[in-house]
Amino acid sequence: MNENKLNREQFDQLYEQLRVPAQINKNEIFECYEFAFENAIKLSDNNVFGKSVPINSVALVLYLINEYGFFFSINKDVKDKDDALSKIVSVALDKYFTNEHLDYKNDQFTNRFSPAISTIELYLNFILGILKKFPQKNPSETLLVDMANKAFKISKAIIELMIKGFETEAFSTWRTLHENECILLLVDKYGDKVVQSYLKHLRYALAYRGALRSKEETDDEFVKIKEDMKNLGLKSKDMKKFIEYGWLTAIDNYNEDMQFKFNFRDGVERLAGLSNYSKIYEMASEIAHSSPLLIYSRSQYYYHLTILNLYESFFRLEKIFSELYLNRIDKQEAQRYIIMRNVYYSSLVLIHQNESRIFIEKSNKQA
Numbered sequence: 001m002n003e004n005k006l007n008r009e010q011f012d013q014l015y016e017q018l019r020v021p022a023q024i025n026k027n028e029i030f031e032c033y034e035f036a037f038e039n040a041i042k043l044s045d046n047n048v049f050g051k052s053v054p055i056n057s058v059a060l061v062l063y064l065i066n067e068y069g070f071f072f073s074i075n076k077d078v079k080d081k082d083d084a085l086s087k088i089v090s091v092a093l094d095k096y097f098t099n100e101h102l103d104y105k106n107d108q109f110t111n112r113f114s115p116a117i118s119t120i121e122l123y124l125n126f127i128l129g130i131l132k133k134f135p136q137k138n139p140s141e142t143l144l145v146d147m148a149n150k151a152f153k154i155s156k157a158i159i160e161l162m163i164k165g166f167e168t169e170a171f172s173t174w175r176t177l178h179e180n181e182c183i184l185l186l187v188d189k190y191g192d193k194v195v196q197s198y199l200k201h202l203r204y205a206l207a208y209r210g211a212l213r214s215k216e217e218t219d220d221e222f223v224k225i226k227e228d229m230k231n232l233g234l235k236s237k238d239m240k241k242f243i244e245y246g247w248l249t250a251i252d253n254y255n256e257d258m259q260f261k262f263n264f265r266d267g268v269e270r271l272a273g274l275s276n277y278s279k280i281y282e283m284a285s286e287i288a289h290s291s292p293l294l295i296y297s298r299s300q301y302y303y304h305l306t307i308l309n310l311y312e313s314f315f316r317l318e319k320i321f322s323e324l325y326l327n328r329i330d331k332q333e334a335q336r337y338i339i340m341r342n343v344y345y346s347s348l349v350l351i352h353q354n355e356s357r358i359f360i361e362k363s364n365k366q367a
Contacts, residue, residue, distance in 0.1 A: 005037050006057050014061060024069055028085060032064045033057075036089045036096075043097065053101050063092040108165040109303045116307060116351050117159060120314060123344055124156050127321055134328075139202070143195050144324065147184045151177060151317050158310050167302040168287050168294055174309050175284035179264060181313050182272035188320050190251055197250035204243045238262065280309060304359040311352040318345070 006014065011030050020026070040055045067088045078084045110117055131149045136142050154177045161170035187194055206212050207221035229235075229242055232249065241262040248254050248267050259266055265278055287294045287302075322341065326334050 004055055004057060006033070006061075011061070014058065018062070018065070020065055021069065023072075024065060028081075029061070029064055029068060032068070032085055032089050032092070033061055035085075036060055036064060036093055039089070039093060040096070043093075053097075056100065059100055060092070060096050063096050064088065067092045067095075108163070109167070109300055110162055110307075112163050115347070116355060117163060119344060119347050119351060120311065121156070121159055123314075123318070123348065124152055124159070126340070127318070128152050128156070130325060131321075139199055140195070143198065144184070144187055144320075147180060147187065148317065148321055148324065151180045151184060151313075152321075154180060155310060155314060155317075158306065162303060162306060165299075167299045167306060168297050171284050171302045171306045171309075172288035172294075174306055174313070175281060175288055177310070177313055178274075178277060178281055178284070179268070181317060182264070182268045182274055184320065185272045185274075185316065186248075186251065186268070194247065194250045197247040201243060201245075201247040204246075208240070208243050277309070280305070301362070304355060304362065307355050308352065308359055311348060311355070314348070315352075 008030065011033065012026075015026055015029070020029075037055060037057065037060065040060065044053050044055065071084060071088050072078065075084070112118060112121065128149070131145065131152065134142070134145045134149075136146055136149065139146065154173060158170045158173050158177065161167075161173060183198075187198065203212075204221055204225050207218045207225070210218065212218045212221065225239065225243065228246065229239065232242070232246075234242055245262040245264075245267050248262070248271060251271060254260065254271060257270060260270065261267055265275075265281065269275055269278060269281065283293065287297070322337075325337065329337075
């Protein structure tokens with residue numbers, strides 16, 4: 001017997017840890033696992049994949065459990081159980097070897113162990129773990145927390161894309177982070193009146209998309225929309241822009257800048273004080289909309305551009321988080337956070353400086 005193969009006791013322990021749904025038959029999964037493992041060994045020993053590959057029992061069991069659950073969820077009346085289990089094993093083995101050992105990989109400029117990645121990921125995991133404990137999904141009271149939570153999750157997604165070698169996709173995702181960040185900065189700065197205005201326009205957007213519970217509710221919201229637009233001197237053609245960005249009118253003197261418009265770049269971004277990112281945001285928008293920049297991009301350039309902008313967004317977001325967090329905890333817990341922050345925040349600053357230097361050097365060489 002292969003030493004990597006799970007015996008029944010080990011299998012039972014793994015099965016318990018995986019918290020498999022009760023409707024899945026453990027004995028049948030074990031039977032499938034034994035059959036699948038023996039066949040996997042034969043395939044590996046026969047050098048089918050051009051190399052000998054170790055068998056990961058945990059991954060193999062997970063494929064079997066999920067294939068079993070899916071097969072019997074769509075095949076309610078199975079007459080030949082042995083044939084069904086054989087099919088499940090065959091599919092699970094195909095997916096196991098293809099996805100685990102023949103997985104397509106892009107050229108990569110980083111990995112999860114690189115300090116530029118591992119340091120910010122450590123910080124993101126710490127913050128997201130804390131935010132999980134905060135009350136959420138009650139917009140009138142938790143909008144700031146909800147938006148911060150989403151911003152840090154998007155940051156995690158960008159990290160994952162860069163690790164996998166998807167630099168342009170990571171850059172276009174930064175565009176979403178930047179939009180979220182700008183709104184969050186305004187909500188944090190101007191407080192409740194902006195929160196209430198934002199939530200009002202969120203309801204307007206639901207009415208515009210026909211997502212409210214009844215026609216009566218939708219009609220009532222459109223009456224309010226038209227009244228608000230009339231008071232602002234807006235025309236019917238401006239309705240969509242007003243619904244999306246009209247919440248900005250809750251900010252005092254929102255339109256004192258003659259360049260202000262109801263859009264992101266001349267509205268939200270400008271009021272958030274981040275117009276210096278306008279050209280980078282435009283580039284990210286072109287990538288997101290599948291311009292030639294996406295198809296014929298210099299991957300390494302977009303890797304460095306993304307990591308720089310991710311770090312800069314993170315610095316601003318972390319400031320909001322730290323103020324939010326430190327105002328809600330006792331002194332002892334606050335001190336632990338401050339110690340951690342003193343160690344890793346300074347590391348982030350140094351990494352950002354180094355990445356800036358690398359980016360400038362590479363840009364000058366390509367100029």
